[in-house]
Every structure is written in structure tokens, then in C-alpha cells.
Amino acid sequence: MNYPISVTRGRASRIALAAACAGVLSFTGLTPLTGEAAAAPKQVRCDDKYGLRGKNITPATDFPGDASRIKAKWDSYRFPNQRHAMDGLKLPKDVAKQKEALAGISSDYKQYAEGTPERVFGTYKNYMEGKSWNDQKYGSFDNWLNDAYIEMEARRTRGEAFEAKVVEDMGLVGPDWLCQEYVEYERDANGKPLYRKYDAVNYKRGIFVEMKSGGDNDGSQTPKDRKLLTSDKYKDFKVRFAFGEAVSDETTKRIRNMNARIGPDPSGNNRVTGYAHHSTATPEYRPGKWTRPGTLMTPNPGQSPASPGTDNIIRSQPTPNDARRQQERANAANRNGSGVKGPGGVDFTTLDLRYVGKPVKGKGLDYSFSAKETTGTEPGWGGQEKAxxxxxxxxxxxxxxxxxxxxxxxxxxxxxxxxxxxxxxxxxxxxxxxxxxxxxxxxxxxxxxxxxxxxxxxxxxxxxxxxxxxxxxxxxxxxxxxxxxxxxxxxxxxxxxxxxxxxxxxxxxxxxxxxxxxxxxxxxxxxxxxxxxxxxxxxxxxxxxxxxxxxxxxxxxxxxxxxxxxxxxxxxxxxxxxxxxxxxxxxxxxxxxxxxxxxxxxxxxxxxxxxxxxxxxxxxxxxxxxxxxxxxxxxxxxxxxxxxxxxxxxxxxxxxxxxxxxxxxxxxxxxxxxxxxxxxxxxxxxxxxxxxxxxxxxxxxxxxxxxxxxxxxxxxxxxxxxxxxxxxxxxxxxxxxxxxxxxxxxxxxxxxxxxxxxxxxxxxxxxxxxxxxxx
Structure with missing residues (x-):
């Protein structure tokens, strides 16, 4: 089999795709945002950060508590992830053959432009060399490509896009709403301040806001929240979580426990709440030569890119054990609650076709499958076979x-x-x-x-x-x-x-x-x-x-x-x-x-x-x-x-x-x-x-x-x-x-x-x- 890594460095500029994201991949998760001793950055108004100043938006005086967005207003938002256009790249499964195929690629991946196969293969080679070519985490290049290289970048850009959406939708504008605000919660042994960063803060209203594009918050920041909310300075403040999906059971439990420890506000209401601002994140990228070809519902399989809506079907694992390992990787990478539902959350045994659009020559065909979410602890698997x-x-x-x-x-x-x-x-x-x-x-x-x-x-x-x-x-x-x-x-x-x-x-x-x-x-x-x-x-x-x-x-x-x-x-x-x-x-x-x-x-x-x-x-x-x-x-x-x-x-x-x-x-x-x-x-x-x-x-x-x-x-x-x-x-x-x-x-x-x-x-x-x- 021929693998598409014979592209020379000299050809990189000719095949490069438009690169919307240039972030460096972290294989251990996202960099911790808070808790380090540092000087507080300059305050930034939310409407300035997201280019909303001057728009006709009514400033919010509060933020929703334990509630869910009304269904009539559920919508979607776009986030850039040009790396998604590289999801069709392939490598041999055998490690020896991988080494041979990657012989002409440098592990110094930063020398290659984003949106090129060399960037992907160089990053993978760097990762494998760091693991002595014994990858126990992902198990295959395909898993690494989707669950690490593409998804980890998506978490960053998706999170930023969701924050911008919430700021605009909820009216977090005007001089009182500050975004990416560092709030001191204590001092270390040397007297230096330690900060908790919130996505939005309104000191006048006493509101801290944390936004998650998924439906989960892992609780790693809970001790800092508790210290802030029980301090004399912020004892009347509230923490409001905003989620892009339904709030998970575990996060609901964490919020409940937090409220039990810090007590209610003077009116008897919870000071920590979770609001589900239902909105679907849709990746935005330009398909190219290295984009995964589609095979579903098309009369000419392999002649066009796969639809992003079926990404979780394609990424689903073929066996229960593979799905279990995939879910474990996703959980480990979701330390800050930035992940959205993945293939492990879909019960593919219930997958069925529910909609086909009116076919118009040259316009393609819209289609949609439905499936239940998984229940219990076992993740979903086998979606590609059933679809x-x-x-x-x-x-x-x-x-x-x-x-x-x-x-x-x-x-x-x-x-x-x-x-x-x-x-x-x-x-x-x-x-x-x-x-x-x-x-x-x-x-x-x-x-x-x-x-x-x-x-x-x-x-x-x-x-x-x-x-x-x-x-x-x-x-x-x-x-x-x-x-x-x-x-x-x-x-x-x-x-x-x-x-x-x-x-x-x-x-x-x-x-x-x-x-x-x-x-x-x-x-x-x-x-x-x-x-x-x-x-x-x-x-x-x-x-x-x-x-x-x-x-x-x-x-x-x-x-x-x-x-x-x-x-x-x-x-x-x-x-x-x-x-x-x-x-x-x-x-x-x-x-x-x-x-x-x-x-x-x-x-x-x-x-x-x-x-x-x-x-x-x-x-x-x-x-x-x-x-x-x-x-x-x-x-x-x-x-x-x-x-x-x-x-x-x-x-x-x-x-x-x-x-x-x-x-x-x-x-x-x-x-x-x-x-x-x-x-x-x-x-x-x-x-x-x-x-x-x-x-x-x-x-x-x-x-x-x-x-x-x-x-x-x-x-x-x-x-x-x-x-x-x-x-x-x-x-x-x-x-x-x-x-x-x-x-x-x-x-x-x-x-x-x-x-x-x-x-x-x-x-x-x-x-x-x-x-x-x-x-």
C-alpha cells in the first residue's frame, strides 16, 4: 500500500491547506490555566475581547442559575479547526513500517507549515520517539490523529468560540463585564498571589462565570472556588457555570456538594449553579487532498470529503475494548471539562436513518441518523458498520x-x-x-x-x-x-x-x-x-x-x-x-x-x-x-x-x-x-x-x-x-x-x-x- 508521506519538503507550499489554527499540540492535556504565582494580567472588557463593543446588545445584570436554554433557541456555532482537513492521512499499523515510511520526515515538526502532511507526520514522529516507539496510549496512528492531533486543537478553538457566543448571547458587555479575569484566591508561602482565572467576571454584580463547551466540569478548580466564596472579600459572590450541552450527572453532583459546603446566599438561593446554554459546536475547515473521503449515502464512495456530522460515526471503535480505551483517553484529556460528546457517548446499536432531504441534481443529499445516548459505564462502539x-x-x-x-x-x-x-x-x-x-x-x-x-x-x-x-x-x-x-x-x-x-x-x-x-x-x-x-x-x-x-x-x-x-x-x-x-x-x-x-x-x-x-x-x-x-x-x-x-x-x-x-x-x-x-x-x-x-x-x-x-x-x-x-x-x-x-x-x-x-x-x-x- 502506498502512503501519502512521499510529499517532499519542497512541495509543502504547493499542497498546504489554509491553516486556521497554529497551536502547538500538547499530548498530556491542556496547560493548567490557574494556580500559579504570577502578576494579574491587565483587565479586558468582554466586548473588547470579542469585538462586540458598539453592537446593540443589552448588558446583562445577572446570569442564569440552574436552568436550561429554551428549546426554541437551541442553535449552533462555528469554530475553526483546519487540522480536521488532515483526517484522511494514513500510516502503516506496523511500527517498523511506520519508521520506514517516516524516514524522510523530521521530528522537529515546527519547521513544517500547518495544513501539510509533513506537519502531521513530524508531530507524530516526535510523539513516538518520546514514547520509544511504544505507544500504549493511542495504539494506532489513526487514533492519535483523531483523538490527539485534531481533537486537542479543537478543544482550544471550540472553547474560545463558545465563550464568545455566550458573551454575545447573554449580554456580558459594557464596562462591568471583564473576560479572562484573574482573581486572587490566596498567597503562597512567599507571599506571592495565586490566581483563579474566570472566563467572565462582574465585580459590581458579584458574579464569576465559567464557560464549558461540553456538559462537564471536572472539579479541579473547586478548591479555589471554595476559598474565594468563603473569603470575606467574596462571601456574597456567585459562581455561574455555563455549559454548551446538558449538564452531566457528575458535574451536577459536584455543584450540589459545593453548595452544601459554602451555604446559600442571604435569599436562600444556591451560590453555585449550572446553566445549559444548548448550542452545537460545528467545525469549520476547508477540505483538501488529505481529508477523509466519505462513504455514507453517496453513489460515488470515496470521491468527496466525509461530512463532519458523521465524524463520531467514523471515529467509533470496532470493538467494546477499543471503545473503552478510547473513552479512557477522552476522559484523561478532559481535565478542564472542555470536551463535548464523542463516539463513546453514542449507543450505536440504536442507530437508524430518520431523514433524507429532497434530492436536487448538483446539490447533494442531506441525511440524518438518530441514536440514543449511552447509559451506564460502557461506551458506544460499532457505528461505522451500522451506518x-x-x-x-x-x-x-x-x-x-x-x-x-x-x-x-x-x-x-x-x-x-x-x-x-x-x-x-x-x-x-x-x-x-x-x-x-x-x-x-x-x-x-x-x-x-x-x-x-x-x-x-x-x-x-x-x-x-x-x-x-x-x-x-x-x-x-x-x-x-x-x-x-x-x-x-x-x-x-x-x-x-x-x-x-x-x-x-x-x-x-x-x-x-x-x-x-x-x-x-x-x-x-x-x-x-x-x-x-x-x-x-x-x-x-x-x-x-x-x-x-x-x-x-x-x-x-x-x-x-x-x-x-x-x-x-x-x-x-x-x-x-x-x-x-x-x-x-x-x-x-x-x-x-x-x-x-x-x-x-x-x-x-x-x-x-x-x-x-x-x-x-x-x-x-x-x-x-x-x-x-x-x-x-x-x-x-x-x-x-x-x-x-x-x-x-x-x-x-x-x-x-x-x-x-x-x-x-x-x-x-x-x-x-x-x-x-x-x-x-x-x-x-x-x-x-x-x-x-x-x-x-x-x-x-x-x-x-x-x-x-x-x-x-x-x-x-x-x-x-x-x-x-x-x-x-x-x-x-x-x-x-x-x-x-x-x-x-x-x-x-x-x-x-x-x-x-x-x-x-x-x-x-x-x-x-x-x-x-x-x-
């Missing part, structure tokens, strides 16, 4: 024509599991695996010895049924809730439903039972299964972690069909992909790169013929050991909520998705939820070569010789007159039923949506037949 699955599935749904979207787990049909091209994608793999997972869950729930299985067994006895019936289970979409407007599609909810019906199969029953039911008895048995067992299977499909990939693939389908319809109305950057039947850019990846549909089919047959578990039973009057074994989105009803309802229930969502393209941001509507997104500008354009103009999806796709257990869906032509669907007459849902599929399906906004997540295998999930029970 890539969503992105790959998004393009799979566009690239392959609808007749290919079927899978078929039927023990009688080993040669017709799924389309060959679909079987080379992770979307196809996820559908087939989810079908098998559902069969296993169904079988486990049918255990007649306990729980729901016993309830079913008792109900069948009461109904006088001699045995159960074979059932076919499959997953279909419930009515999904979306909002489509001039901005794009917001996927508000996309629930799934499990259907079940009596079926037949010719593969021998492993329990050797030839019990048969009359049509009426089969109907009763089917009804009992639907009432007792299926609701729990459906709950798992919609909530259990082992179906999370299926849910991700489904929302990607919703977004892809929206883009398909937009492209049929007016050409977009995605036209070369649509119906191209070329999925080479979105193949099986990672640990699943060698997966084949046959592997899942074989696992199913083994489960079907040998069972998932065994239990004592009676079959035809004989004592035996019985065994148990064991998604069709052919319709995709959607409801487009009205503008009034969307504004009332999700008024902050457009702002959140817009901000998420620049940096990970808090969701103003749902607690502990984050949004991470981007824009594919310069990535979705072009494509090169000639491509056939896509035609509307056929009304009915070609059918296999024998209908598979989950047939291929059909896809009606889209509407083009308005982005919103026409109502179909359902008074309960004013947005209408969006796009059923099938030859008689009405025209609607989302043609098929999840409908093409066909069948996740016709789900022949078996209830074994036996006398007195349902083997």
Missing part, C-alpha cells in the same frame, strides 16, 4: 429492480432462496437472517412446558383440538408515519407487523406425526396462535436488538423509494444508480463478506428437521422426545402527517436535522437522543459514462416458476404533481394510506417502501403436530 449497512441498503433498494427483492425460506425449495444479485448484498443477507431469527423466536415461544406456549397448549385442549397446524409467518409493515414536504422526508415511525396463517409443506415432520385437522379446526388453531403467540413475536421484531438491522434496512427502503420517486419527477444525482442492477459498490462487508444464502438456508433446514430444543411428549399414544424448529413487505402503507400536526409535534426536527449535517447534536424533542448527519455535495454528482434513463418500476415483476413463500412485490407508478400523497379516503389518517403495492395498489408517495423488503422468507415457521398438544 454503512444503512447506506449500502439505501443504494441496494435503488440499484436493483423490484422483481429481485424476494427471499424464500422453504424446506421444499432449496434452489430458490433469493435472487443471486440480491444475495450479494447486506440488505439481502439481513432479510434472510431476520426470517430465520423469527422462526427461532417463534419456536421458542411455542414450548408447551411454560409461558405462552403452555397458555396455547391449554387453550387448544379446551378447544378440543387433537394437534396444531403448520403455520406460515411473515413480517409486513404497519402504517408508517412520515412527513414529506419541500425539505424532504422525515421518517417518524416505521413499525413492523407479524402475520401468521395456516400453511402446508411436504418436508417430513421430524416428530413423525400424521395428525390432520379439519378446515374448521385449522381456523381455530390459527386464531389461537395469532392471539397468544404472534403479539410477542411482533413485539420482539419491533424492539429486540437482534432485529435492529432489519429495522435499519426497512427505514433505508423508505428513504430509497422516496428518492426513486423524486428522480422520476426530475433527474437527480442518483439516476445512474436507479434500476442499474449494479450493486458492486455496495457488497457484503466485514465479517459477512463471505456469506451466502445457502448458509442461512442450511441453518433453517437443520432447525426444521432436527429442532431447536427437545421435550418429552406423546405422539399417537407413544412416549417420545419431540423437537421444535424454527419477512413479506409486499404492502407498505404510509401516512403522511399534516403540516399542522408535524409543526405541533416535531417543530424542532427540521432544525435538528439541519444542524446534524455539521456536527452531532442533541434532539430537542426526545431526551437522550442524538442526531448525526451529513450532505453528499460533490459526492453525488457526475458518475461518468453513459447510463440508461430509468423507467418507472413495472406494475408486476416477473414471477418465479413456483410462487416463493414471500412473493416479489409490485410497484405502482409514482405521483409527480406534489410531494405529499393524495388521501385515499381514510378519515382517521388525513395524510392518506401511502402506497400499497400490487396490481390494484393506489398511486401514492412511497411505492412499496418496505414492500421490497420482501418476505424475509415466507417464514414457514412450524408448530409441530402431536396429539394433545401442538408439535
Amino acid at each position: 454503512q449497512l444503512i447506506s449500502d441498503s439505501f443504494f441496494t433498494w435503488m440499484a436493483l429492480t423490484p422483481e429481485k427483492f424476494w427471499v424464500n425460506l422453504n424446506p421444499d425449495e432449496p434452489d430458490r432462496v433469493m435472487d443471486k444479485q440480491f444475495g450479494r448484498t447486506d440488505a439481502g443477507r439481513v432479510l434472510l437472517q431476520a426470517d430465520l431469527e423469527m422462526k427461532h423466536d417463534y419456536a421458542r415461544l411455542m414450548d408447551p412446558r411454560e409461558g405462552l406456549g403452555k397458555q396455547l397448549q391449554d387453550a387448544m385442549r379446551e378447544a378440543g383440538l387433537p394437534c396444531g397446524t403448520v403455520t406460515r409467518n411473515w413480517i409486513v409493515p404497519k402504517t408508517a408515519v412520515v412527513r414529506v414536504d419541500e425539505n424532504g422526508i422525515y421518517i417518524l415511525d416505521a413499525p413492523l407487523k407479524v402475520n401468521s396463517e395456516a400453511s402446508e409443506v411436504h418436508t417430513p415432520d421430524p416428530n413423525g406425526n400424521d395428525c390432520t385437522l379439519t378446515p374448521a379446526q385449522r381456523k381455530v388453531s390459527e386464531g389461537l396462535v395469532n392471539r397468544i403467540i404472534i403479539p410477542e413475536v411482533e413485539r420482539r421484531v419491533n424492539n429486540a436488538p437482534n432485529y435492529a438491522d432489519l429495522r435499519r434496512v426497512y427505514t433505508a427502503r423508505v428513504a430509497a423509494e422516496y428518492v426513486r420517486q423524486q428522480d422520476q419527477a426530475a433527474a437527480t444525482d442518483f439516476r445512474p444508480v436507479i434500476n442499474s442492477n449494479d450493486v458492486r459498490k455496495w457488497p457484503l462487508r466485514g465479517a459477512n463478506r463471505s456469506w451466502t444464502p445457502k448458509q442461512t438456508f442450511d441453518d433453517y433446514v437443520k432447525s426444521f428437521t432436527k429442532g431447536d430444543y427437545s421435550f418429552p411428549c406423546e405422539v399417537n399414544g407413544q412416549n417420545k422426545i419431540c423437537v421444535m424448529g424454527g419477512v413479506d413487505f409486499s404492502k407498505a402503507p404510509k401516512r403522511n402527517v399534516t403540516r399542522a400536526q408535524f409543526t405541533a409535534e416535531h417543530r424542532h426536527l427540521p432544525r435538528t436535522t439541519k444542524t446534524s449535517a455539521k456536527a452531532m447534536t442533541d434532539d430537542a424533542e426526545t431526551e437522550d437522543t442524538l442526531f448525526l448527519g451529513g450532505n453528499t455535495k460533490n459526492a453525488a454528482g457526475g458518475g461518468g459514462g453513459t447510463h440508461p434513463t430509468p423507467t418507472p418500476s413495472p406494475t408486476d415483476g416477473p414471477k418465479p416458476t413456483d410462487q416463493p413463500s414471500t412473493p416479489a412485490p409490485s410497484s405502482p407508478a409514482p405521483t409527480t404533481s406534489t410531494p405529499a400523497p393524495r388521501p385515499t379516503g381514510d378519515p382517521a389518517h388525513p395524510g392518506g394510506d401511502l402506497a400499497h403495492t400490487g396490481s390494484s395498489a393506489p398511486t401514492g408517495l412511497i411505492t412499496g417502501l418496505a414492500a421490497l423488503l420482501v418476505a424475509v422468507g415466507g417464514a414457514l415457521v412450524w408448530w409441530r403436530k402431536r396429539r394433545g398438544s401442538t408439535t
Whole structure:
């Protein structure tokens, strides 16, 4: 592999990027700001420091106490970090190869200009030499580059930008507000003064202000605060913390303990408070030759810079242990509370696609994922893998024509599991695996010895049924809730439903039972299964972690069909992909790169013929050991909520998705939820070569010789007159039923949506037949 460090010093000026930051990297954290004996610097008015004098800003007479900024005013601010433009640089993982690659680079990194590869590599070489080339802290050049070289500089510039924002937003202007003010808190043994530096001070009002762009304050300055607030000179003063994010639990506890030790003010109010001035920090830099290429949601992976809003996805570690070490490094570097949420704070197991903007040729595509914050002590990991699955599935749904979207787990049909091209994608793999997972869950729930299985067994006895019936289970979409407007599609909810019906199969029953039911008895048995067992299977499909990939693939389908319809109305950057039947850019990846549909089919047959578990039973009057074994989105009803309802229930969502393209941001509507997104500008354009103009999806796709257990869906032509669907007459849902599929399906906004997540295998999930029970 070639690494981009062959750039000579003579070429540095020709490839240099605009350098907004020239600070020297500290590998041990930020330099302590206070506590040293020194002369107090000259006082500086806040409005002078941040260029606000003369602006029409009302001077503040106080500062908020324990409170949070109202959600309607949540916003973002920019901070410079040109080093971010170097995040695509690479080095070998092997230390010996690193030394060889860096042989022409001096560890005297200051001789190289900021914004050049030489500056980065020289700094890294200096660091590694200081560690005798045994880096136990970062473990790799990539970790060092992101968590040290880029992030440590970001902490400085981000902190400065946040301070300027708070000064302006809160009105810390006029002669009484001083910034970066040193306040003497005691004298050392030699009588020299020691100072505590505050970001802002108002002596007239008795206010000390400390600002943190994140949501944490590590407490290292607490002893100095306590000495000041308990001194005769400052006994009536208050300390006000201003945070850019929600105040962390640990910091809240520190503030509470501080107040308990120093006591309240004369009015009984806390003298130390934490105010959450919610505002998202967005890095500002000019991408260049060495910027990390993007791979998410773009039809041309690697041809444009990655979006900064997905930075935490890209930086997330591949394993829990790696994530734990990353979080430990972040905690150690966050000694002064200057860090904001990083990848360790994101629960990537909940990552899903929630928004796709209206695609306009040459403008790129806005998109946004959502995820929960982590709970407990374990940091998040695996974000890149899950985001890539969503992105790959998004393009799979566009690239392959609808007749290919079927899978078929039927023990009688080993040669017709799924389309060959679909079987080379992770979307196809996820559908087939989810079908098998559902069969296993169904079988486990049918255990007649306990729980729901016993309830079913008792109900069948009461109904006088001699045995159960074979059932076919499959997953279909419930009515999904979306909002489509001039901005794009917001996927508000996309629930799934499990259907079940009596079926037949010719593969021998492993329990050797030839019990048969009359049509009426089969109907009763089917009804009992639907009432007792299926609701729990459906709950798992919609909530259990082992179906999370299926849910991700489904929302990607919703977004892809929206883009398909937009492209049929007016050409977009995605036209070369649509119906191209070329999925080479979105193949099986990672640990699943060698997966084949046959592997899942074989696992199913083994489960079907040998069972998932065994239990004592009676079959035809004989004592035996019985065994148990064991998604069709052919319709995709959607409801487009009205503008009034969307504004009332999700008024902050457009702002959140817009901000998420620049940096990970808090969701103003749902607690502990984050949004991470981007824009594919310069990535979705072009494509090169000639491509056939896509035609509307056929009304009915070609059918296999024998209908598979989950047939291929059909896809009606889209509407083009308005982005919103026409109502179909359902008074309960004013947005209408969006796009059923099938030859008689009405025209609607989302043609098929999840409908093409066909069948996740016709789900022949078996209830074994036996006398007195349902083997």
C-alpha cells in the first residue's frame, strides 16, 4: 500500500491547506490555566475581547442559575479547526513500517507549515520517539490523529468560540463585564498571589462565570472556588457555570456538594449553579487532498470529503475494548471539562436513518441518523458498520429492480432462496437472517412446558383440538408515519407487523406425526396462535436488538423509494444508480463478506428437521422426545402527517436535522437522543459514462416458476404533481394510506417502501403436530 508521506519538503507550499489554527499540540492535556504565582494580567472588557463593543446588545445584570436554554433557541456555532482537513492521512499499523515510511520526515515538526502532511507526520514522529516507539496510549496512528492531533486543537478553538457566543448571547458587555479575569484566591508561602482565572467576571454584580463547551466540569478548580466564596472579600459572590450541552450527572453532583459546603446566599438561593446554554459546536475547515473521503449515502464512495456530522460515526471503535480505551483517553484529556460528546457517548446499536432531504441534481443529499445516548459505564462502539449497512441498503433498494427483492425460506425449495444479485448484498443477507431469527423466536415461544406456549397448549385442549397446524409467518409493515414536504422526508415511525396463517409443506415432520385437522379446526388453531403467540413475536421484531438491522434496512427502503420517486419527477444525482442492477459498490462487508444464502438456508433446514430444543411428549399414544424448529413487505402503507400536526409535534426536527449535517447534536424533542448527519455535495454528482434513463418500476415483476413463500412485490407508478400523497379516503389518517403495492395498489408517495423488503422468507415457521398438544 502506498502512503501519502512521499510529499517532499519542497512541495509543502504547493499542497498546504489554509491553516486556521497554529497551536502547538500538547499530548498530556491542556496547560493548567490557574494556580500559579504570577502578576494579574491587565483587565479586558468582554466586548473588547470579542469585538462586540458598539453592537446593540443589552448588558446583562445577572446570569442564569440552574436552568436550561429554551428549546426554541437551541442553535449552533462555528469554530475553526483546519487540522480536521488532515483526517484522511494514513500510516502503516506496523511500527517498523511506520519508521520506514517516516524516514524522510523530521521530528522537529515546527519547521513544517500547518495544513501539510509533513506537519502531521513530524508531530507524530516526535510523539513516538518520546514514547520509544511504544505507544500504549493511542495504539494506532489513526487514533492519535483523531483523538490527539485534531481533537486537542479543537478543544482550544471550540472553547474560545463558545465563550464568545455566550458573551454575545447573554449580554456580558459594557464596562462591568471583564473576560479572562484573574482573581486572587490566596498567597503562597512567599507571599506571592495565586490566581483563579474566570472566563467572565462582574465585580459590581458579584458574579464569576465559567464557560464549558461540553456538559462537564471536572472539579479541579473547586478548591479555589471554595476559598474565594468563603473569603470575606467574596462571601456574597456567585459562581455561574455555563455549559454548551446538558449538564452531566457528575458535574451536577459536584455543584450540589459545593453548595452544601459554602451555604446559600442571604435569599436562600444556591451560590453555585449550572446553566445549559444548548448550542452545537460545528467545525469549520476547508477540505483538501488529505481529508477523509466519505462513504455514507453517496453513489460515488470515496470521491468527496466525509461530512463532519458523521465524524463520531467514523471515529467509533470496532470493538467494546477499543471503545473503552478510547473513552479512557477522552476522559484523561478532559481535565478542564472542555470536551463535548464523542463516539463513546453514542449507543450505536440504536442507530437508524430518520431523514433524507429532497434530492436536487448538483446539490447533494442531506441525511440524518438518530441514536440514543449511552447509559451506564460502557461506551458506544460499532457505528461505522451500522451506518454503512444503512447506506449500502439505501443504494441496494435503488440499484436493483423490484422483481429481485424476494427471499424464500422453504424446506421444499432449496434452489430458490433469493435472487443471486440480491444475495450479494447486506440488505439481502439481513432479510434472510431476520426470517430465520423469527422462526427461532417463534419456536421458542411455542414450548408447551411454560409461558405462552403452555397458555396455547391449554387453550387448544379446551378447544378440543387433537394437534396444531403448520403455520406460515411473515413480517409486513404497519402504517408508517412520515412527513414529506419541500425539505424532504422525515421518517417518524416505521413499525413492523407479524402475520401468521395456516400453511402446508411436504418436508417430513421430524416428530413423525400424521395428525390432520379439519378446515374448521385449522381456523381455530390459527386464531389461537395469532392471539397468544404472534403479539410477542411482533413485539420482539419491533424492539429486540437482534432485529435492529432489519429495522435499519426497512427505514433505508423508505428513504430509497422516496428518492426513486423524486428522480422520476426530475433527474437527480442518483439516476445512474436507479434500476442499474449494479450493486458492486455496495457488497457484503466485514465479517459477512463471505456469506451466502445457502448458509442461512442450511441453518433453517437443520432447525426444521432436527429442532431447536427437545421435550418429552406423546405422539399417537407413544412416549417420545419431540423437537421444535424454527419477512413479506409486499404492502407498505404510509401516512403522511399534516403540516399542522408535524409543526405541533416535531417543530424542532427540521432544525435538528439541519444542524446534524455539521456536527452531532442533541434532539430537542426526545431526551437522550442524538442526531448525526451529513450532505453528499460533490459526492453525488457526475458518475461518468453513459447510463440508461430509468423507467418507472413495472406494475408486476416477473414471477418465479413456483410462487416463493414471500412473493416479489409490485410497484405502482409514482405521483409527480406534489410531494405529499393524495388521501385515499381514510378519515382517521388525513395524510392518506401511502402506497400499497400490487396490481390494484393506489398511486401514492412511497411505492412499496418496505414492500421490497420482501418476505424475509415466507417464514414457514412450524408448530409441530402431536396429539394433545401442538408439535
